[in-house]
Amino acid sequence: MRLGVLDIGSNTVHLLLVDAHRGGHPTPMSSTKATLRLAEQIEPHGGLSKAGEEALTSTVDEFTKIATSSGCRQTMAFATSAVRDATNCDEVLARLEKQTGVHVDVLSGTDEARLTALAVRRWYGWSAGRVVDLDIGGGSLELSNGVDEEPDVALSLPLGAGRLTREWLQDDPPGRRRVAVLRDWLDAELAPAVAEIKDAGKPDLAVGTSKTFRSLARLTGAAPSSAGPRVKRTLTASGLRQVLAFISRMTTADRAELEGVSGDRAGQLVAGALVAEASMRALSLEQLEICPWALREGVILRRLDMEAGLR
Structure with a gap:
């Protein structure tokens, strides 16, 4: 069956259409994005x-019509940190549903971490052993550690690349001292969560998901x-350290010219790299594998499992 996933994030609204069935590999059919910068x-x-x-209501209405005209049996809409953190979240989504007919589920940060961990586990399989996953979004950082499809630990911290750029790195390019102060602050903010992740067990595989990690990997030669x-x-x-030293001295416009860096995310790449660096350092990780599946695929897989009566 053809399914649609409507991901309402801090930076973009992303519609992913896939052909999927229980026990099969979800096959992407099309992808449509709109940069709304809701955060x-x-x-x-x-x-x-x-x-x-x-802007959100108009985009959801347009994307839902695309999904319907493309033969989607079902479209699942969910929102993450930008909408979740808004004080008028419930009112906004109630009005959106009234106008568009679309119900939007608001995922907690823990749900994000758990669903992303599910997608990572399905991608790598049981042979991967214990897996630690890091996912850097616009508003939050998700971490998980586990040997099963349900991770032993799933955490979310308000350390997203967009959030930290707005709060810490307003100058373009960011000042060296500001970068250094943010690096030290991240070490302190990560410490309690990292201790919990480590206590769950040493990973056999460390994974990075999200556009931020894909861009950073591309800049290092992936x-x-x-x-x-x-x-x-x-x-x-x-x-990563070499790339960070390089991009932190560049303007947003110059970073947008780099291969693998999209224009709508170039401005928050330095903050994302700092979160990646701090997380890897705190967890003593020398290398991450970049997984192509993440939250959207986790949502699809969970829905297929529910329809099969497995969850």
């Missing part, structure tokens, strides 16, 4: 602005996306 539409009082709400999802891609700690 930047949060007003001083904490609510999503009227302009942000209108294969481009055109090579396909099954090509092994890695990010080493030493390579």
